[in-house]
Each structure stands twice: as C-alpha cells, then as structure tokens.
Amino acid sequence: MRTEHVPSRRAVVSGRASGVLVVLAVVLGAAFVLAPARLAGIGTRSGPYARRALVDGLIPAFVSYWESGDRRVPADLQRLVDYWCRFHVVKGVLSAALLIVLVALAVRWWRAFLRPGRRAGGGVAVAAAFVSVLALVSLAALMANVQGATAPFSSLTSVLPLGEPHGRLADAVGQIEQGLAHHPGAGGRNAVVLDAMVDDFGRYHAVLAVLASVVAVALAVLGVAAWRRFAAADRSEVRMRRTMGWFGVLSVLLALMVAVVAVANAGTAADPAPALLGFYQGGM
Template identity: 70%
Template sequence: MRTRKALSRSAEVPGRALPVLVALAVALGAAFVLAPSRLAAIGTDGGLSDQRNLIDTLSPAFVKYWKSGDQEFPPDLERVVDYWFRFHVVKGVLAAALLIVLVALAVRLWKAFLRPSGPGVRAGGRGFAAAAILVSVLALVSLAALMANVQGATAPFSSAASLLPLGAPSGQLAGAIDQIRQGLVHYPSTSGRNAVALKVMVDDFGLYHAVLAVMAFIVAVVLVGLSVMSWRRFAATGASGSAASDGRTRRTMRWFGVLSALLASAAIVVAVANTGTAADPAPALLGFYKGGW
C-alpha cells in the first residue's frame, strides 16, 4: 500500500531535479547580469568594467586609430577590444549554461503537464503549463543572448564600436566619424592614409554579420526539425486514442508546431538579411556610423 502511494506521489512531480534546476537557473541568471564585466576586467587596469570609463577610454583610442591609418590597433584600443572580447566570452559561456539548464527545466515541466496520471489532468496542472511557458520564453531569450555574445566575441571591434556616441559625437570623434562616413560613401574606391583602417572596419563589420547569419541559419534548421517532430507527435497522438491526456498533448504539440515554424521563419529572415549585409557591408556600416543602427 505504501509502495503504491509512493509511486503515485512520484508520478505527480517532475522529479527531485526540479528545485536544483531552478536554483541553477537563478544563479546563472544573476551571474549573467553581474559577473561578466568584473571577470573580463581581471588582469587589466583603467577601470574598464565601469561603462562610463570604458566609453571614455574607447573614444580617444578609436580616434587615434583612425588618424594613424594603420591596420594594427594602438595599445589603448587593443586593450579595449581585448576586454570587450573577454566580456562577450564570459557572457556567452554563462548564456550557454543558462540555456542548457532552462531547456532541461522546460522539458521536465512540459512532461509533468502532459503526463496522463500527473497533475495535468487536474486544475493544478495549469501551474506547470504556465511555468513551462515562462521557462520556454526565457530559454529563447537565453538563446538570443548566446547568439549576440558569440557574434560580439567573434568581431569585438565592431561590437565595441556600438558603444561610441555615434548619434551625437563631439570634438575629435565627430571629425573622425565624419571622415569615416565620407570614406564609406565611395567605398571601395576610397584612397588616402585612412584606406587601410577603413577596410579593417568594413571587413570586421562583414564578419560581425556573417557570424550571425550562420547562427540564425543553424537555429532555423533546428526549429524546423522541432516543428516537424511536433506535428508528427500531433498526428500520432490523434491515432492512439481520445483520452483527455491525448487531447491535451495534441493541443500542446499543435502549438509547438506552429510556434516553431513561425520562429524558424523569423530566423530565416535574420539569416538572409545578415547574409546580404555580410556580402556588402559598406552600406550598412555607413548607416551604422550615421547613427541609424
């Protein structure tokens, strides 16, 4: 009798791993927000972990690089770019870990909701559904954060340039930005001492978007696969019977199939748009330095 009750109780919960996964998700989420700037700044000087100091260091270093016309970054800019690379690496690792935890948590919650003898057959099962939806959305946010940080780590110079006050530059930075804009209007026929530096900017910006295009394509393929799997489960459940749990599973799989297809379509749009920018990055970079992105 006790064994039967114990089995019944164990069937009604998603497992002991649930609180562990929740704790890990909370810890990783907090680390993602608080830790990257501090960890990336280890071994550096100049207070780059402070956003204001980072921008104050970046602006004159960027101007110095542009005026030099060299391919190699000056030491101050190299230090900023290296810091920004480490910053994105730390955030990317944390985002990847958080994504894994959230996916594992979402799977357990959805299984608990869909389990025939579990709480999904009672009103309390709505709590598992709500939690599963919330965790799934957070997993998508973590995926987007992972992609953004892989992109930033691959092309940290272009990513760091987004910190510049391009909308309202002043002083020497305003002059440098104006020269960059003029050079990009005629790119690649631009000549002069800044041609090499401008090519570095254009090539890095192209890489920045090429990486995102590849990641978006991979995500689209995965989402298409999830959509196909969901529709197959939908069809198989309909053929297996008409129990209440079957109806609940069919509705869930139908929504999974539709949403996965929609998200895959969005990922394809992102992949195509970034592929076009990577193939011809100069016009998009001009829009960037005009403060339009």
C-alpha cells in the first residue's frame, strides 16, 4: 500500500518564509538599480539627474569652483554634491536591507542543508552558496555607498570625463595635475581649493579603510567560528565537517583580501595627493 508524504506544518511555514525572503530580495535588488536617482531627486527643483545631465551640469560647476580660488563650494556645485550624497544614502539603505534579507535567506538554507538526517540537499546547497555570494556583493555595495555618502565630492568627480577632457575642463585638470605634482608646496590662488580636494580625497579613502578593517575582523571571526564547528563535529557528520571546513578556509581568505584593501586605503588616506594625481591623470 502506497502512502503519500504530507509536508509537516513546520516545513510549510519554513517554505513560505523562504519564499517571502526571495520576493523581498528581488524587490530590493530591483529598487537598488531603479530607485536611487528618483528618490534622491525628491523635493529638489531639478529632480532626478540622468547620467548625461549630471555630467553636463558638473563640468562647468567644477571648473568654476577650481577657478574661484575659494575653499567654499559654490551653490551650483553644492547642489550636485548634495544630490550625489542623497543618491548614495538611498543606495546604502537599500543595499543594507538587501544584505539583511540575503543573510537571513542564506542562513535558513544552510541550516536546512546541514540538518541532521537530511538525505538530499545538493540543490539547497547550490542555492545557499549563490545567495551567500550575492550577500558578499551587497556588502561590497554597502561599503562603497557609505564611502560615497561620507565624501560625496570625491565620489562625484569620478563621473567627470577625465580621460579626454576638453575646453575649460582640460585647462583645470592640467592645473590640478601640476598642483598635485608639487603638493603640499604648490602655491597660487587655487592652493586652498587644491587642499580641500586633497583633504576630501583622503577622507574618501579613510572611510573605506575603516569599513574594510571592520569587515576583515568580522570575516576572521566567522572563519574561527567555522573552524570550531568543524573541530567539534563528529567524524560521522561528513556534510557538517566539509561545509564548515570550506567556510573556515574561504572566510580567512576573504578576510586577508579585505585586509589588503584596508591597508591600501589607509596608506592612500595618509598621503592622498599622489593617488589623487593618478586619478586626474586617468590612472584610477
């Protein structure tokens, strides 16, 4: 006599919860791509900026700021900087929310895969691994957007066409390169503007150095926890030992990679002028 397997109430609830998390992840991922410019433009006269319009507005505002010789950012440039800050804040909030959802989903699926007595699970492991990779991407996006929101001026200048500048922008970039080559001894009426740009660029990299240091420590802690689970598991728990062993190795490798990023950005923050020169020369 054949009996039908009826899913338990707990399994049904767990499946629904996973489904809700998947839907949330899709919605947040779409919002991360489509919503930031619109949300950042709410309450402003200009509204959201298209990429071309942002560049077209930034070039004359940036050149005017450089030529002014005044450390204070003029209103037209400040408006763009404020917009860019809000843009990164929105993306940061969305990436943080997406990270939380993806971590929750990955934890659920890894636990399901490692549940004692579970025979199958290859598909669950693949899905959990894929979501874990997406969580790392979301973490990187969160770090980048916190960096951009903290130093929006330096972030905003990355959209300037520095590879092939023309007209007044080319003249300004040439003067900036000359000033950076002799910084901090460069004089002239633009020296205070150059100092402000160097300070902001240093802050831009200092923020990433701090964030990367925190993430590196967190990954190292996760790696140690995974190795402790590996060591505590019975030898008969092959799936648990194998998974925790891979978690431990990958976490430590990622921690080392992120630590390198932290050290590199800390060095740039300590002496930002050479890196900023490379940026204006099109090397970054």
